[in-house]
Amino acid sequence: MGRTLVVHPGALGDVLLAVPALRALRARDPGDRLTLAAQPGPGGLLAALGVVDEAAAFESLGLETLFVDDGQRPEVPALERAARVVSWFGAGDPVFVARLRAVHPGAVVASAAGDGRQPVWRHLLRTVDAADERREPVPVSPALLEEGERALEAAGCDRRAPLLLVHPGAGGLAKRWPVEG
Numbered sequence: 001m002g003r004t005l006v007v008h009p010g011a012l013g014d015v016l017l018a019v020p021a022l023r024a025l026r027a028r029d030p031g032d033r034l035t036l037a038a039q040p041g042p043g044g045l046l047a048a049l050g051v052v053d054e055a056a057a058f059e060s061l062g063l064e065t066l067f068v069d070d071g072q073r074p075e076v077p078a079l080e081r082a083a084r085v086v087s088w089f090g091a092g093d094p095v096f097v098a099r100l101r102a103v104h105p106g107a108v109v110a111s112a113a114g115d116g117r118q119p120v121w122r123h124l125l126r127t128v129d130a131a132d133e134r135r136e137p138v139p140v141s142p143a144l145l146e147e148g149e150r151a152l153e154a155a156g157c158d159r160r161a162p163l164l165l166v167h168p169g170a171g172g173l174a175k176r177w178p179v180e181g
Helices: 012-016 019-028 040-048 094-103 120-127 142-154
Strands: 003-007 033-038 054-057 084-087
Touching: 003 019, 012 040, 019 033, 019 120, 033 040, 040 054
Parallel strands: 003 033, 003 084, 033 054
Antiparallel strands: none
8 A cells, every 4th residue: 555645735715626636645545645745734634534534744744855956866755755745835946846746756747826827626636637526525524524513503503594604705816706705
């Protein structure tokens, strides 16, 4: 059994757009362990939902050593332990890409956002050579639903009324919902 390491340090919405590509990676090698290196919140959520087997803290990987060419072969144990590496981080820096591939020659390194000519989720699918464009809801386990119910109750949510959650912000202007919306 191998291990696939996927690096995606984006915020929640960005990481959720990777779900179809993560599912495609799992389907390609169902016996492999799929690890997502991300921010703790999004990574933990995808692990709790079963989209990935485990989450690792992006900051713990030691990828900063790949941005400066000091003439030495970089040592990044998390990359060396993986059978496959997909990095949706660092693609715009040629030093990072070269040094990552020095550690893991077969690594896929691509932008997390693409070039804007296609939806991000489709771009991410293409980076892992997947054609399956089915987008299906992620099932939520009863235990996770119960945990959510307890959190809402603890926050004082009145469960008799319908609930609407809105996330009003985004890092990129193009991803922000207009105020009039």
